[in-house]
Amino acid sequence: MxxxxxxxxxxxxxxxxxxxxxxxxxxxxxxxxxxxxxxxxxxxxxxxxFGNAGVIEGSGLLPTSLPYDPVVLLKHALKLSPQSNYRLGALPGLASWLIAYFKASAPAAQANIARDLRPLMAQARGEHRRLAEEAGVQGLLSPTGYLKVYRTAADFAATSTERQLADDLNIPFRVLDEAGARALEPLLTGPFAAAIHWPDCDNVSDPGxxxxxxxxxxxxxxxxxxxxxxxxxxxxxxxxxxxxxxxxxxxxxxxxxxxxxxxxxxxxxxxxxxLPLAVKRGYHIHFEPKPGQFLSRGIVDRAGGFALQGTKGGIRATTGIEFARRDDPATHRQVRQVIAGVRRLVDVGPQVHAEPWLGFRPAFPDxxxxxxxxxxxxxxxxxxxxxxxxxxxxxxxxxxxxxxxxxxxxxxxxxxxxxxxxxxx
The missing domain is CATH 3.50.50.60 (FAD/NAD(P)-binding domain)
Structure with missing residues (x-):
């Protein structure tokens, strides 16, 4: 041409x-x-x-979903959970999508979705690595897996179906106590009950x-x-x-x-x-690492509703879901909750930019x-x-x-x- x-x-x-x-x-x-x-x-x-959590998640299993526990669901509805937020005026337009999303969040439906996605997930790292090598940027990928941290024993027990599914699909993982997780990732400071290391993942220091x-x-x-x-x-x-x-x-x-x-x-x-496409909004912020600090892998704090990644811009924290219209003004409720949660879990320096970055995750109900x-x-x-x-x-x-x-x-x-x-x- x-x-x-x-x-x-x-x-x-x-x-x-x-x-x-x-x-x-x-x-x-x-x-x-x-x-x-x-x-x-x-x-x-x-x-x-540009603004994602920077993990090529070859061990990805259950998609992000709405809780089926009525007590947990009520916490989301009352905006007491950092995992989600919503703009009230957007909910009528999202009602049919949210109903379908809730149905797809049922445990049996989640397992079926995970099985549907597995052929893609299983080859995701290989496709990336081939392109990264051909593009000459293998150094942007780090094969260290990621950690998922659980604040309480009850929270860890509530996710047993994910581990059972991983066993069924032969996806490797390793359960760690607090000491084991800190040995793997020394930046962790806050108390937590357990962690899981998912090794079949690459971390990306500069997604954009x-x-x-x-x-x-x-x-x-x-x-x-x-x-x-x-x-x-x-x-x-x-x-x-x-x-x-x-x-x-x-x-x-x-x-x-x-x-x-x-x-x-x-x-x-x-x-x-x-097509029933909706947008799950999300934010990220960066913290300066303290001298000598380096985050060697992604970390997901399940209860805290955030993920951490070491990037060229600092230690990036990405939030959970905000249900809103795509072009609604930004809100910082989740960001404030995440900042507090990050500082409880990891010893980081000051926030790099005052204004969070807002991005959009395009999603179908399934x-x-x-x-x-x-x-x-x-x-x-x-x-x-x-x-x-x-x-x-x-x-x-x-x-x-x-x-x-x-x-x-x-x-x-x-x-x-x-x-x-x-x-x-």
């Missing part, structure tokens, strides 16, 4: 969205021999991919930088990165067209991988029914992404809705998507991720 003037030559594939999911999809399509143009209004890795490196790899391989407005996606004869800063781009196929903005691009395209052909369209593909696992699943999702685009036998059954799964009877 040549650039210049206001016209651009035709491309085989237009990929909309330069986060980890879109960049990965573009890379896999380019590897299959297609000409690819990646389009976003911003630079790669500057949206949701990792995505940018993958995007540079795409360019080295002949893919194009162009600034443009994904909302301009429309039919132009037998092709798809998107308006960009360098003129219109036409493609034989289009891939929507815009995360929380995906539905914006799909408006007016004639999908048989809307916590599984859509990967595949859009209903009603032979040449429009969807790859979004990865919930809390976008960084983990981006590359392996791109591989599955490329299998489907090319019409080859996919490496795993794509049925659990089909956009058609939401069709009403």
């Amino acid at each position: 040549r650039r210049g003037g206001r016209r651009m030559a035709r491309t085989d594939a237009i990929v909309l969205g330069a986060g980890i999911v879109g960049v990965s999809a573009a890379l896999h399509l380019r590897e299959r021999g297609l000409s690819v143009t990646l389009i976003d209004r911003a630079q790669p890795g500057e949206g949701t991919s 930088g990792l995505v940018k490196a993958y995007a540079r790899l795409l360019e080295r391989r002949g893919g194009l990165l162009v600034r443009g407005d994904a909302r301009s996606l429309r039919r132009s004869g037998s092709l798809w067209r998107v308006e960009t800063a360098e003129g219109p781009v036409d493609g034989q196929i289009a891939v929507v991988a815009l995360g929380p903005w995906s539905l914006d691009a799909l408006k007016g395209l004639g999908l048989p029914q809307p 916590s599984k992404p859509v990967i595949g052909r859009a209903p009603g369209h032979a040449d429009l593909f969807l790859d979004f809705g990865h919930s809390h696992w976008g960084l983990t699943l981006g590359p392996v999702s791109g591989r599955l998507l490329a299998d489907l685009v090319m019409g080859v036998t996919p490496f795993t059954d794509p049925t659990p991720f089909s956009p058609a799964r939401f069709a009403t009877a």
Whole structure:
């Protein structure tokens, strides 16, 4: 494809969205021999991919869910738990999604979701490591696993189903007492009852930088990165067209991988029914490490509702879920709770920035992404809705998507991720 003037030559594939999911999809399509143009209004890795917890979670099992214990659920409803927050005015619009999410939070449903996701999770680290090596940024990945910390014995006992499922699926883990966890991660200071080390995970010191490196790899391989407005996606004869800063781009196929903005691009395209995508908002803040300190792996404080990661910007703390409209103003209730929780668990220095970063996790009620052909369209593909696992699943999702685009036998059954799964009877 040549650039210049206001016209651009035709491309085989237009990929909309330069986060980890879109960049990965573009890379896999380019590897299959297609000409690819990646389009976003911003630079790669500057949206949701920038601000996550920085864990490639090969041992990922149960998705983040609503509690079924009525006492715990009441604490969430009364905003007494740091794991969640909500804006009251947003709840009517989220009601049907929340009902479906609650149903999918039932223990049996959670186990089924975990089994559906396992083929992707099992290959997530391998796909990342291959791309990181080819991009020359292996140093951004640290294979030290992550720790999940439990404040009380009761909290630890309440999660026994996760450990049973891990045993059933042959996923390694190691239960530690407080002394064992501190031996593994000396920065831990606060009291807790138990911890679990999940070794099948890589930690990423610069998630946004990792995505940018993958995007540079795409360019080295002949893919194009162009600034443009994904909302301009429309039919132009037998092709798809998107308006960009360098003129219109036409493609034989289009891939929507815009995360929380995906539905914006799909408006007016004639999908048989809307997809039930919602946005779980989340925040992050950074703390300065004290001299000589280094966080060697991600840490999840289950009761505290936060995750910690050592990044180039400091020790990053990411919050749990905020249920709100995507574009609502930021609120800092959870952030204040998390700051107090972090300082009880880890000896850290001052907060780096006064204003927290706000990001968006695109999620379907069943916590599984859509990967595949859009209903009603032979040449429009969807790859979004990865919930809390976008960084983990981006590359392996791109591989599955490329299998489907090319019409080859996919490496795993794509049925659990089909956009058609939401069709009403």
